Amino acid sequence: MIVVWILIAIVGLFLLFFLLHYSYLIVKRQSLVRKMKKNADEVIVCRNRFRSVFKKDGNPDLIVRKGEKQFSVFIVSTPFRKIRYHFDNNERLDLFWERKGIMYLKQAHPRPSSAVSFDHSYRIKKYAFSFRPEPGTIPFVIPHPAPMLLTRASGPKYDVLFN
Numbered sequence: 001m002i003v004v005w006i007l008i009a010i011v012g013l014f015l016l017f018f019l020l021h022y023s024y025l026i027v028k029r030q031s032l033v034r035k036m037k038k039n040a041d042e043v044i045v046c047r048n049r050f051r052s053v054f055k056k057d058g059n060p061d062l063i064v065r066k067g068e069k070q071f072s073v074f075i076v077s078t079p080f081r082k083i084r085y086h087f088d089n090n091e092r093l094d095l096f097w098e099r100k101g102i103m104y105l106k107q108a109h110p111r112p113s114s115a116v117s118f119d120h121s122y123r124i125k126k127y128a129f130s131f132r133p134e135p136g137t138i139p140f141v142i143p144h145p146a147p148m149l150l151t152r153a154s155g156p157k158y159d160v161l162f163n
Contacts, residue, residue: 018079025053025077025145032075032144033062040064046134053077056093058129063137071140072133080124084149087141093127098149 029049037043042065052061052075060072076085076093084096098121105116133139143150150161 021079022053025079026050028145029053029075029077032142036062036064036073040066056127056129058131060132060134060137060139063134064140070134070137072131072137074131074139074141076141076143077145078125078143080147081145082148083124084121084151085143085147087150087152089154091128091130093129094123095125095127096121097124098122 033043033045033049044063044065046060046063049061052059056076058074061075062073064071064073078085078095080095080097084098086094086096088094098119100117100119102115102117131139131141152159152161
């Protein structure tokens with residue numbers, strides 16, 4: 001009987017963790033939409049505000065008008081932050097966890113010449129979607145909360161995206 005109680009406690013902790021994590025994403029998303037409404041001329045909500053937190057399908061979340069320009073805004077929210085987002089030809093988003101380290105071969109006298117560095121990345125999650133903007137609008141993708149690194153592959157080219 002005690003094993004059942006321990007398993008129930010472990011499952012309860014996992015559920016609590018995911019509940020807190022997704023509620024954090026919802027609060028961050030709501031604050032981003034509020035900031036956009038404050039700074040834009042007009043914001044049109046295309047679908048439920050929290051749908052793309054749980055289902056990432058590539059449909060625009062908002063249409064924002066600022067001056068004469070209209071933007072189709074896609075907000076990409078994932079529960080991971082300290083990872084690399086990699087956009088592959090605007091068809092797929094891969095989330096990578098990168099590990100970097102240095103190993104010294106001679107422990108008695110560590111020198112730079114005896115060091116070996118290694119880099120390894122693990123694919124955590126893969127999202128397949130294509131961004132379909134509304135006609136007459138400029139597509140704009142916002143990863144929120146912001147990841148540590150953004151990269152993009154367009155054809156054979158590999159680019160690092162900055163803020």
